[in-house]
Amino acid sequence: MDIVVVQFLTGLASASSLFLVASGLSIIFGVSRIVNFAHGSFYMLGAYLAWTLVERLPYGPLGFWGGIVGAAAIVALLGLVMEFVLLRRIYRAPELFQLLATFGVVLIVQDATLWLWGPQDLLGPRAPGLRGAVTILGQRFPQYDLLLIFIGPVVLALLWLLFTRTRWGTLVRAATQDREMVGALGVDQKLLFTTVFMLGSFLAGLGGALQLPRESVNLQMDLTIITDAFVVVVVGGMGSLGGAFLAALLIGVLHAFGIVVFPKITLVLIFLVMAVVLVLRPYGLMGRKPGPVAATVGLVTPLIGPTPRALVWLGLVAGALLVLAPLFVGDYTLTILSEMAILALFAASLHFMMGPGGMASFGHAAYFGLGAYAAALLMRQLGLGMPLGLIAAPLAGAAFGLLFGWFCVRLSGVYLAMLTLAFAQICWSVAFQWVELTGGDNGLLNILPSGWAQTRQGFYWLALVLSIAGILLLRWLIRTPFGHALRAARDNPLRAEAVGMAVGRLQWAGFAVAASFAGFAGGLYAYFKGSVFPTFISIPRSVDALLMVLLGGVDTLAGPIVGAVVYTGLHEQLMSLTDYWRAILGLIIVVLVVAFPQGLAGQARDWWLARNGGRA
Amino acid sequence: MLTVQGLDAHYGLAHILAGIELTVQRGEVVVLLGRNGAGKSTTLKSIIGLVRPSAGQITFEGQGIAGRSPSTIARLGLGYVPEERRIFTELTVRENLEVGRQKPRQGVPHWTPEKLYALFPNLAEMKDRPGGRMSGGEQQMLTIARTLMGNPRLILLDEPSEGLSPLIVEQMADAIAALKRDGMTVLLSEQSLHFAARVADRAYIIEKGRIRHEAGMTALLADADVRQRYLAV
Structure with missing residues (x-):
């Protein structure tokens, strides 16, 4: 019984960071309709930056909490830079291209973090004044975790006040429903998007920074947290802060118990719960059926009918060459x-x-x-x-x-x-x-x-x-x-x-x-x-x-084949050239999406139409 | 105050507007009359910037606005009331008005929620009701009130009488007439000649993306031939 209570409390403590990250993701998605994969990277950067700041600043409550908040603020600025330099150029691109661009940022941040902080796990100091433990039902429970349990609801309340009691919050809620109409009423959307992105990034950074005294800082944090955040958002209901909070509690507590009960397959437990929730409430605990805006992933150019004769011949020749390839090329x-x-x-x-x-x-x-x-x-x-x-x-x-x-x-x-x-x-x-x-x-x-x-x-x-x-x-x-x-x-x-x-x-x-x-x-x-x-x-x-399909173009069957060949070749080349191939690949993805927001195939089609006098 | 010259617009390959020409003088209520699909809404959307014109000039208060973003155009004092109303259903009446609020503008009435509740008494009774739980007529009033919160010099009203009960249509006409008395300039689109006759000074008849006819409202009502040709269903 005692262990149950303590595990429950540990779960609540983990839920706070998870809620911060998931709410940031949800707010950003609500307004910009961009699923920001790099959100997990911001969480990771928050933890690394907090480690550095707390190490550098004199040890004490001011140094520690200053470091935590300072790290979150730096992450917010990085979010600003990302919005300004990258996202602003691709708001009109299809959703999946936006997603790819943010994944490019994930790769860049991974290598940048590796380069700056090295591959080893880092351990942060305990929070000053909260180094000890309290005894709950005979079990020791860290004081810091007790504080974390309170931070989640406090942030939820602050966000709620921000969204319901300020003009900015009202505009954000309106833009979440119909951003075009908000623009037609004279609201500067660029400013709104930038500030929303900063707030979301701040929350991610804070979520990461707050983990510093609890667990080691490592290079896997980004993808681990983004998955959990996706689960929270899906289970809680997209766009609902209350839902995100409930779901974060649920997932946090399940994690904590899973580690005790099924250490090997913690995530299976979460899968089962997620399954149950989605069967009962397909749009999440507090979500509503999404409007038509959210339902289209774009990219629905119809598949073209019969294959052109030239392409058939090209395919046959290429096939014959491939079959005979072992006669000409090496191992x-x-x-x-x-x-x-x-x-x-x-x-x-x-x-x-x-x-x-x-x-x-x-x-x-x-x-x-x-x-x-x-x-x-x-x-x-x-x-x-x-x-x-x-x-x-x-x-x-x-x-x-x-x-x-x-x-x-x-x-x-x-x-x-x-x-x-x-x-x-x-x-x-x-x-x-x-x-x-x-x-x-x-x-x-x-x-x-x-x-x-x-x-x-x-x-x-x-x-x-x-x-x-x-x-x-x-x-x-x-x-x-x-x-x-x-x-x-x-x-x-x-x-x-x-x-x-x-x-x-x-x-x-x-x-x-x-x-x-x-x-x-x-x-x-x-x-x-x-x-x-x-x-x-x-x-x-x-x-x-995804890259192979989108690079080649989703509206032709040749697309994924061309994409696979080009991408595999590129990947192989980059890996043989440098250890930081992830960053280079990320950069290539970002540049491609910014330069060709309609995808390579879409761009080719537009050129073709323009040359043939059609209207794109 | 507003001049549109040679306006062309496309949706993909479809050519929707072809060389629209119109002007609106200060203090006038002008109506764009036409059947479904004639290009009325697209004309208004092109003016506010929601549809990017493929050719032509739009001048508002001496400034070229074609191709600018909707928010820039709106902040010059052009208000837009969409046909689909596009109320923020999760937000209350009060919050919907807040989204429309802009700084006071010189030379035009400064609207406050209180003044708007006086103009649309129904709204005064439901200040804290979410937009999604209002009737069509109430939503129509809210969408106009929301646009007025931006203190516009001119408002574009897209089919204000569509889908409303006769009683509400009368109220709507009264409200537009009240705005006109205060000196508001209005460009509205309509299918209903009856409603247009109640509020407008002048009319353009639009068909297949072209302006076919222009006349004072009284002259149009007297001209059975034109009405038969362009407006009879």
Whole structure:
């Protein structure tokens, strides 16, 4: 009983930081409609900056709290810079491009933090005056945690006053509903956006800084917290501060108990709770059905009809060259080509979901990784080889696609995408934490393909043939009545319902199809690498897939293939050139989005239309 | 006060407005009459900057405003009341008015919530009610009151009588007439000749994105031929 109370209190203490971060994310999204992936980076920077400030300032209450608030203020200024330099240029870009740009910032901040503070975990000092513990029911409980428990509600109350009692708050609430109308009433939106972004960033920075006395400061903080923040926002209901607070309490307490009860699979518990909440209240505890503004992820240019003859010939020639490639090129190139082929299939599966399906996924790597683990576990646990592994991989993808998809298709737009990310992160944490089964961070090794495919040429041909077959199958599916119905449901769900289509079930099926092809690609990848690691499921891999699809262009099937080839090549080059390849890649992403806010394919289409006298 | 010359606008590939020409003098109430889809709303949206004109000039108080942002245009003293009302449903009546508030402007009446509650007595009874829990007529009053909070020199009213009960339509006409008496300049769009006749001095008839006819309201009412050609359903 005593331990229950103490764990409960610990959960409440963790909930405060989580609430600060999630409320910032929610406020920024409300006004700007941008899902700011870099919000987690601001949290991390808040912690690192607080560490530095507190170390430098003289130890004492003034130095400590000055350092905490100072760190949050610096993060707010960084938010200002990001809004001013980057976001202001891309407010009119499609949502997913905005998201990519903020992910570019995540990569840049990761490397900048590594460069400035080094790879080792940092430990901050305890808070002066709050170093001790109090005794609650015979259990010792840190005084600092007691303070944190109060900070959450205090911030909630302050935010509530700010939003209901000031003109600025009224304008923010109005802009959250209809920012265009607010502009037409003469309100300077730029100023509003900038200040909102600063407030949101301040909250993230403060959330990070407040963790300093509780846990070590490390480079994984950004993606860990952003996942939790997404879960909180989805569970609490987007745009509702009260909902974010409740959800943060719920998640915080669950974390605290999960660590005691199921140390290995804490996140599974959270998954179960999230599932229950979303079944009962699809828009979160205190959320409402989002308006049409939030529901469109943009990027719905219709898929074009028959493939132009020239492209067919080009494809055939390229295919023939690829089949003959082992005769001309060396082992290294063959390895790269194999990887490109597998990732093209992975990207094509995401494209199927995003293009014809109209559902953006931030967590597509989940199915890729599940496929890989399915193949690897069959070999390690049951001694079954590649043929069965390659059958199990798409089945595993499909099974989890059906499970997760059932929840996801109840939402739409960015809400759906956030949920996909949360599911992917849960899979990642299981792969990472369940060491007995998955080997944890050490992965599963010696996943060998069948004997005939163990040569580089042999495996290359296998990967090439299966990937091309998979992509052609997806292409065929898009043109079946199922594919047409899926596109109808995407373009106008209400009308599709009205003519008798079961939109939810169609999307569910589409989700599962995409997941099963991703699983298949993952299975191939396991044999290709000869090993499987939790990184196969990580957020960066999901973003890789998004990048491939968006770089190539979501409105053509060639897009993901071109995207996969270009991106894999670029990635490989950068990694061989510098240790700070993440920052460079992030910078390239940011520059591309700013220069071509409609995407490369969209830009090409506009040029083509302009040259041919059409109107863009 | 407001001059529109050669205004063109497109939605994607669709050509919506083709060479719109119109002027509004200070103190005038001018109506744009036309059927559904004639381009009335798009004309008003182009003036306030919600639709970016593809060609043409718009001059307000001697300043070119075509292509500027809606907030810049609004702060020059142009008020816009959208057809869909676009009330902030989560905000109370009082808060909706607050969003519209701008600094007092020289040479025009300075509106306060109290003066607006006097003009629209219904609103006075529901100051703390969320916009989403009001009737259509009440929302229509609120959307006009909200725009007046910006102390505009000219207001653009998009189909103020649409979808309202006859009683509310009468109240709306009275309110516009009261504004006119105070010297407000108004450019409104309408499908209802009856409503236009109640409030307007002058009319432009718009069809398929072009101005087809211009006349004083009295002359238009006497001209059965024009009415038949452009306005009969």
